[in-house]
Amino acid sequence: MSAAIAASATESPARATVQDVYRLGFEGVVRRREGREPRSLTALRAQAFERFSHIGFPGKRDEEWRFTDISPIARSGFRLGAETPSVSAEAIEKYRYSGTHELVFINGRFSAEHSQIEALPEGVVVGSLADALANTPERLEGHLARHAKFEIHPFVALNTALFEDGALIRVPKGVIVDRPINIIHVGRPEGEAFACFPRHMLIAEESSQVTVVEQYGSVGEGAYLTCPVIEVSTEDNAVIDHYKLQRESTDAFHVSTFQLHQLRDSNFSSHSISWGGGLVRNDVNAILAGEGCESTLNGLYMVEGSQLVDNHMRVEHKAAHCDSHELFKGILEGRARAVFNGRIYVHKGAQKTDAKQTNRNLLLSPTALCNSHPQLEIFADDVKCTHGSTVGQLDETAVFYLRSRGIGEEAAKSLLTYAFAADIVGRIKVPEVRRDLEEFLFRRLPRGEVVRQAV
Amino acid sequence: MLEIKNLHVSVEGQNILRGVNLTVSPGEVHAIMGPNGSGKSTLAQVMAGKDEYEVTEGQIFYKGEDLAEAAPEERAREGLFLAFQYPVEIPGVSNVYFLKAALNAIRKHRGQEEMDAMDFLTYVRDKMKIVKMDETLLNRPVNEGFSGGEKKRNEIFHMAVLDPTLAVLDETDSGLDIDALKIVADGVNSLRSEKRAFVVITHYQRLLNYIVPDFVHVLVDGKIVRSGGKELAHELEEKGYAWLEEGRAAGASAATV
Numbered sequence: 001m002s003a004a005i006a007a008s009a010t011e012s013p014a015r016a017t018v019q020d021v022y023r024l025g026f027e028g029v030v031r032r033r034e035g036r037e038p039r040s041l042t043a044l045r046a047q048a049f050e051r052f053s054h055i056g057f058p059g060k061r062d063e064e065w066r067f068t069d070i071s072p073i074a075r076s077g078f079r080l081g082a083e084t085p086s087v088s089a090e091a092i093e094k095y096r097y098s099g100t101h102e103l104v105f106i107n108g109r110f111s112a113e114h115s116q117i118e119a120l121p122e123g124v125v126v127g128s129l130a131d132a133l134a135n136t137p138e139r140l141e142g143h144l145a146r147h148a149k150f151e152i153h154p155f156v157a158l159n160t161a162l163f164e165d166g167a168l169i170r171v172p173k174g175v176i177v178d179r180p181i182n183i184i185h186v187g188r189p190e191g192e193a194f195a196c197f198p199r200h201m202l203i204a205e206e207s208s209q210v211t212v213v214e215q216y217g218s219v220g221e222g223a224y225l226t227c228p229v230i231e232v233s234t235e236d237n238a239v240i241d242h243y244k245l246q247r248e249s250t251d252a253f254h255v256s257t258f259q260l261h262q263l264r265d266s267n268f269s270s271h272s273i274s275w276g277g278g279l280v281r282n283d284v285n286a287i288l289a290g291e292g293c294e295s296t297l298n299g300l301y302m303v304e305g306s307q308l309v310d311n312h313m314r315v316e317h318k319a320a321h322c323d324s325h326e327l328f329k330g331i332l333e334g335r336a337r338a339v340f341n342g343r344i345y346v347h348k349g350a351q352k353t354d355a356k357q358t359n360r361n362l363l364l365s366p367t368a369l370c371n372s373h374p375q376l377e378i379f380a381d382d383v384k385c386t387h388g389s390t391v392g393q394l395d396e397t398a399v400f401y402l403r404s405r406g407i408g409e410e411a412a413k414s415l416l417t418y419a420f421a422a423d424i425v426g427r428i429k430v431p432e433v434r435r436d437l438e439e440f441l442f443r444r445l446p447r448g449e450v451v452r453q454a455v
Numbered sequence: 456m457l458e459i460k461n462l463h464v465s466v467e468g469q470n471i472l473r474g475v476n477l478t479v480s481p482g483e484v485h486a487i488m489g490p491n492g493s494g495k496s497t498l499a500q501v502m503a504g505k506d507e508y509e510v511t512e513g514q515i516f517y518k519g520e521d522l523a524e525a526a527p528e529e530r531a532r533e534g535l536f537l538a539f540q541y542p543v544e545i546p547g548v549s550n551v552y553f554l555k556a557a558l559n560a561i562r563k564h565r566g567q568e569e570m571d572a573m574d575f576l577t578y579v580r581d582k583m584k585i586v587k588m589d590e591t592l593l594n595r596p597v598n599e600g601f602s603g604g605e606k607k608r609n610e611i612f613h614m615a616v617l618d619p620t621l622a623v624l625d626e627t628d629s630g631l632d633i634d635a636l637k638i639v640a641d642g643v644n645s646l647r648s649e650k651r652a653f654v655v656i657t658h659y660q661r662l663l664n665y666i667v668p669d670f671v672h673v674l675v676d677g678k679i680v681r682s683g684g685k686e687l688a689h690e691l692e693e694k695g696y697a698w699l700e701e702g703r704a705a706g707a708s709a710a711t712v
Contacts, residue, residue, distance in 0.1 A: 396507070401543040403527035404503045404536075405557040405613060406564075412528075415548055422547020422596070454548050454556040 018077050019053060025080030025195075026161050032081070033164070037133040041144065048150045048160035055154050067339045067371045068281055068310040073253050078195035078225055080162065084109045085188045091219040092184060097432040100182040100213070101126050103167045107188055108196030108226075110165045118179065123172040126181055129201060130165040140168075143203060147231050148259040153283065155255045159229040163199035166228070170201075171208040171238075180211040180430050187252055189222030200230040204238035204266075211241040213433055216276070218249035225253040232259065234266040236290065243433050246274040246282075247440075250307060254280045264290030264319075271428055272299040273437055274309050275444070281310040288315070288322040288350075299328040300424040300437075302444065303336035310339035313357070317350040317383075326357040329424055331417060332368035343375040346383055353383040361391040362420050364413075407450065414445035415454055422455075456481050456518060456652050457502075457621055463512035464494075464501050471497045473677035474513065479621070482649040486663055486688065487656045489674035490696045495656045496540055498674070499625040502654075503537035504530050517621065531557075532564035536619035538610035540626040545597040550609065551579060553597050554616050561617060582615040586642040604635035611642040622646075623654045628662035640665030660692040675700050 026049045030042060057074035058065040084106050092104055092114050103126065104114035110128035117126050125132070132140060150157035167183045185198055204210055216226055226248065234240050246254055254277040262268055274280055286295055301309045315324045330338045340359040361370040374387035394416050402412035418441055425441075428434040438455075442448035457479040464472040471494045479485050489495050501508045502515060504527035515522045517535060525533075545553070559569040570578065579593065586608045598606050607627050614622050624643070628636055643653065643666050655666055663671070663685065671687040672679045673696070680699050681687065691699075 395543075398543045398545065400500075400503075400505050400527060401539060402545070404531055404539075405553075405617065406528050406531035406561040407557055408528050408560065409526065411556075411560075415553070416545065419545045419547045419596075426547065450556050450560075453559075454553045 018074065019056075021077040021080065022052070022158065022162075023049075028081040029162050029164060033130075036130070038137040038141075040141075041133065041137075044145055045161045048157045051150055052154055052157035052161060055157070057154055064312065064341075067337075068279075068308065070255070070279070070281070072279065073225055073255070076193055076223075076225070079192045080195055081164075082107075082194055084111075085190045087111070087114070087186060087188050087219050089114065092186065095182070095184040095186070095215050095217055097180070097182050097213070097430070100180045102182045102184060103127070105165065105167070105183070105185040105198055107194060107224075108164055108166075108185075108198045114184075121175045121177060124175055124177055125168055125170040127168055128165055129168040129199060132168045140201075143201060143231075143233070145231075147233070147261045147287070148229050148257060153257065155227050156229055156257050159197040159199060159227050159257070163197040163229070166199035166201065168201050169210065169212060170203045171205060171210045173205040173208060175208045177208075177210040180213055182213045182215065184215050184217070185226065185228070186217045186219050187224045187226055187248060188219045189224045189251070190220075193223040193225070195225040195227060198226070198228040200228065202230065202232045202240070203235070204233065204240050205235050207237045208235075209239040211430060212243070213430060214242065214244045216244075216246050216248050216254060218252055218276070221249055221251055223251045223253070225255065227255045229257045229259065232261065232268070234260065234262045234268045236263045237265045238263075239267045240269070241429060242268070242270040243428065243430060244270070244272040244274075245433065245436065246272070246276050246280060248276040250276065250278045250305065252277050256281070257283045258285065260284070260286040260295070262286070262288050262290065262293040262295060265292040266290065267294045269296040270298065271424065272297075272311070273424075274299070274301040275303065275440055277307065277309070279308050281312070283312045284314070286315045286324065287318060288324065289318045291319045291321045293319070293322040295322070295324040297324070297326045298424055298427060300330070300421055301328075301338060302331040302421070302441075303338065304333035304444075306335050308337045308339075311341070312339075313342045315344050315355065315357075317344070317346045317353045317355060320349065320351045320353070322350065323354040324356070327424070328359045329421060330359075330361040330370065331364065331421065332361060332370060333364045335365075335367045335369075337368070338370045340370070340372040340389070341375070342373070342387065343377070344385055344387070346376075346378040346380050346385065348379040350380045351382045353380060353385065355383070355385045357387040359389045360420075362417065363391060363393055364417065408447065411447035411450035414447050414451050417445055418451050418455060457654070458516040459513070460516070461513035462498075462501070462510065462515065464497055465509050465511050466497060466507065470511075471677055472501070475674070475677070475679055477672065477679065479652045479654060481620070481652055483670065484647065484653045484655060484666065484668045486666075486668035486671045487654060487674055488658070488660070488671060488688065488691060490700070491658070493674045494677040495658075495674055496625055499537055499540075499623050499654075499656050502623055503527055503535065528560070531617070532561045534620035536614050536617055536622045538607075538614055538622065538624045538627050540629065542598050542606040542610055544599045544601075546599050548597050550595055550597045551576075551593040554579065554613060557613075558616060579616060582612060585615045585645050586612045587638055588612050603630050604632065607631060607639055608635065608642070611639055615642065615646060620650060621652050621654070623656070625656050626658060627655075628657055628659060636662065637665060660688045663688045673699055
């Protein structure tokens with residue numbers, strides 16, 4: 001019944017009010033950014049906003065949003081463009097990693113105070129996108145909004161219209177950045193619920209290499225929406241290792257779009273870890289546009305209570321001899337829900353494509369629910385495409401095996417849950433990201449101290 | 456040490472064990488042989504406390520206590536060990552750290568101090584020699600990517616580390632080549648002592664050339680149909696199980712007349 005009420009709410013006059021909020025927000029951004037970004041961008045914002053006004057928020061009849069009811073977001077008149085609250089250094093501390101460059105954002109805006117950028121190789125840009133748009137807009141021409149299309153996706157449209165800042169990382173040809181770059185975004189709710197739209201850009205030019213960690217966290221409780229868009233260009237022969245940690249409070253909404261474009265012989269790898277947020281939707285769109293690309297898109301989500309996490313993957317093979325591997329694993333407890341939609345699209349001419357997609361879900365409670373949909377669309381005839389999707393419980397025989405060695409039932413189940421996640425954990429190459437994930441698992445799993453001892 | 460009395464067990468509504476009696480004293484090695492489907496593995500797993508198996512009649516006493524209500528981990532902590540026929544792979548959980556957690560759970564139950572990492576490593580290295588385990592298998596995840604022989608050896612290694620008073624080996628010899636079989640048998644033999652007892656479940660007489668039992672029992676259709684000394688194994692080797700199955704069928708029909 002609540003769905004029906006929600007659906008009618010989005011079409012009632014209330015919608016106009018919400019739309020007004022966004023229009024005011026849009027006008028505010030344009031005013032604040034005037035003179036500090038190229039006119040072409042202002043025009044683009046206007047187009048994107050018009051597009052959003054036209055398509056509105058998706059409803060449940062929308063195929064891409066069938067299992068993810070975003071009406072709590074659509075109904076909310078989030079506060080937009082408010083002053084950035086202050087956040088203590090201590091609150092940021094837990095997101096910091098030693099030996100990394102750190103870009104800190106609070107409610108979508110860059111914090112120079114908290115950011116720490118060490119000496120970088122010559123020509124490497126690591127900083128605020130807003131600063132770059134103000135100071136060196138010519139260097140960004142043709143890059144912004146090049147890959148993330150707002151025409152069909154309302155949240156990309158909103159982000160394009162409303163973003164104020166984000167990370168800009170650009171690695172010139174042949175340069176290797178050896179220290180990871182850690183993008184820390186924290187939401188700091190104060191009073192009214194707010195929305196923020198960070199916009200990140202990552203460009204790795206020919207034969208360059210970089211590791212990027214993208215973190216989303218919360219300082220304090222309270223509802224808000226983080227709606228980030230990250231555009232990633234992996235040019236010829238470049239290598240990017242990317243990690244995303246979604247660890248916001250369960251009051252937070254998180255609707256993100258990850259837009260990847262790969263050129264010839266490039267190698268991109270991503271691990272997207274999600275345990276925070278009340279309603280999380282991640283759209284991951286990868287375009288393998290040059291021959292010989294390799295793309296690894298892995299993920300792990302662990303949700304409980306009434307959390308919902310939705311990963312929407314679309315991998316497009318546009319050129320021959322590309323490999324894509326997707327492995328997403330989910331652990332669900334309580335009444336949590338997970339949606340996995342994995343589309344692989346192989347264009348005509350993308351021969352010798354090797355695409356593999358796996359989604360495995362572990363349901364630890366009878367009330368948890370998972371909707372997993374693999375979709376293959378293949379228009380080439382010499383390809384290898386596989387997909388697999390499983391939803392299951394812990395193996396009773398394995399539980400018995402561990403108990404027969406003297407391990408208690410709870411600890412045995414926790415060990416096996418850890419074991420389920422272990423291959424994702426093991427693939428994380430940045431030690432502190434791996435440690436953060438492990439520490440989370442030890443905290444979350446009952447009798448985690450036994451797990452800690454045994455791994 | 457172990458006394459099984461008139462044990463009836465059903466699995467998913469099917470009667471698998473139909474009145475098993477068995478008494479095992481400290482220091483003894485009992486072999487249980489029988490054809491496929493006779494209930495050997497069910498007997499092993501019910502001793503270790505597998506939930507899905509329902510004891511419909513009879514009892515298992517271990518150290519004088521009725522095991523009916525004891526969870527698998529409680530049995531293990533009291534010194535009962537089951538070497539699995541099909542050991543389970545556990546990715547991401549290191550073999551050696553897992554054993555440390557298991558041993559410490561057992562030690563804690565016994566009121567002993569938990570072992571720290573250094574002491575444990577010294578202790579474990581010693582036990583590895585028993586099964587000629589390669590050190591690399593220590594640090595690998597439990598059974599993951601192990602060959603069949605390595606898995607079975609790892610079971611004996613777990614047994615050596617956990618130091619049980621009653622060890623049940625469920626077809627630990629099945630599928631092993633002769634070298635691996637000898638290593639497993641040597642491991643068991645080196646752990647034989649006056650205080651420890653073994654129940655060795657096997658399908659093949661061959662194992663009993665290397666682990667010489669004190670008693671041999673033949674399980675057919677959920678019942679022990681014959682018990683004897685080690686020579687019974689040789690008799691089975693020559694004649695197969697058929698003569699016992701026939702004998703039992705004849706006996707059963709005679710009884711109903």
